[in-house]
Amino acid sequence: MIRVLLAEDHGVVRGALVALLNLTGDITVVAETGRGDRVLAEALSSRPHVAVIDIEMPRLDGIAATERLVSAVPECRVLILTGLAQTGLLRQALEAGATGFLMKDAPTERLAESIRRVADGEQVVDGSLAFAAMRAPASPLTERETDVLVAIGSGATTGEIADKLHLSVATVRNYISSVLTKTGARNRTDAVRIASESGWI
Numbered sequence: 001m002i003r004v005l006l007a008e009d010h011g012v013v014r015g016a017l018v019a020l021l022n023l024t025g026d027i028t029v030v031a032e033t034g035r036g037d038r039v040l041a042e043a044l045s046s047r048p049h050v051a052v053i054d055i056e057m058p059r060l061d062g063i064a065a066t067e068r069l070v071s072a073v074p075e076c077r078v079l080i081l082t083g084l085a086q087t088g089l090l091r092q093a094l095e096a097g098a099t100g101f102l103m104k105d106a107p108t109e110r111l112a113e114s115i116r117r118v119a120d121g122e123q124v125v126d127g128s129l130a131f132a133a134m135r136a137p138a139s140p141l142t143e144r145e146t147d148v149l150v151a152i153g154s155g156a157t158t159g160e161i162a163d164k165l166h167l168s169v170a171t172v173r174n175y176i177s178s179v180l181t182k183t184g185a186r187n188r189t190d191a192v193r194i195a196s197e198s199g200w201i
Helices: 011-022 036-046 062-072 087-096 108-119 127-135 143-153 158-165 169-183 188-197
Strands: 002-007 027-033 050-054 077-082 100-103
Touching: 002 011, 002 036, 002 108, 011 027, 011 108, 027 036, 027 108, 036 050, 036 062, 050 062, 050 108, 062 077, 062 087, 077 087, 077 108, 087 100, 100 108, 143 158, 143 169, 143 188, 158 169, 169 188
Parallel strands: 002 027, 002 050, 050 077, 077 100
Antiparallel strands: none
């Protein structure tokens, strides 16, 4: 029997998935939560073989929850479930240690089959998203430009970025200008969005 932890913040969706998975005969949901910051605690107490985690979770997103879980309970494999078809999220999920990545609109049978395959140690990735990821361009940003953009994404001001990265304010402005040009972004927020969706940050 494959023991599953289900982390999904929408109660109705979570309840339906629990009911459907428990009907498979070889999969049982041993724990469930609607919060990302509860994933690790639930896993430690229930010791699942597979954790099915939604990316968009309150308190802690699914990527961060995956990182914590994989680090603390390495024997538990993670299958990310999301409604966001973004290659950047796929890259982030795999880098965080997820073994699988599946779209929410996939049939229930595919979810159950993906859980079985992940439990067996296979890597499972939504086909269309995997193809898109392979075709996605590499980041045009330098390492320093990426550092500046990550800091922007965290809400830091130009002065704070300069202090954090030990640069002058003028140099930071030059990096920001370069980032906007390379990403084709209208402004800083747009640059963060483009880079995040592309998997560059």
